[in-house]
Amino acid sequence: GTIKWYNTNKGFGFIKPLDNNGYDVFLHRKELQKINLDKLSREEIENLTLAYNIQINSKGKKHATNI
Template sequence: MGFFSVVGFIYGRKIKRNFRGETGTIKWFDPSKGYGFLIRDKGGDLFVHLRSVQSQDRRKLKENTRVRFSVENTEKGPQAENIRII
């Protein structure tokens, strides 16, 4: 597992934190629909929503792209968050 940075704001101050993330490969992604799936290096697929992709990477996301991400458990099951191209 590696680290990646996420910038946030606390009390109006910009902060930068490092989070452990997983890695994987985009299985498919349809920007017109705003979603797709990735294959985790640990095994299994995860849902990817456009809003979970770092803004600078949204236009570059395509099949077989290597990414780093965190996993969030939602009502519909686990899904990838904070997705960045590596």
């Protein structure tokens, strides 16, 4: 998927899946494995393509893991 937006101060954002099913996936900095988004500019972050796994939280919402 591609990063839709990311807040470097708060450490979270959303990924737009490549299948474009209309549901964005929550992204939290603690799940980042190989990239530190906090060190990139907004221009570098937006539309960056990522590989990730999806899990469903206790509220039924999708979130990215192993990014």
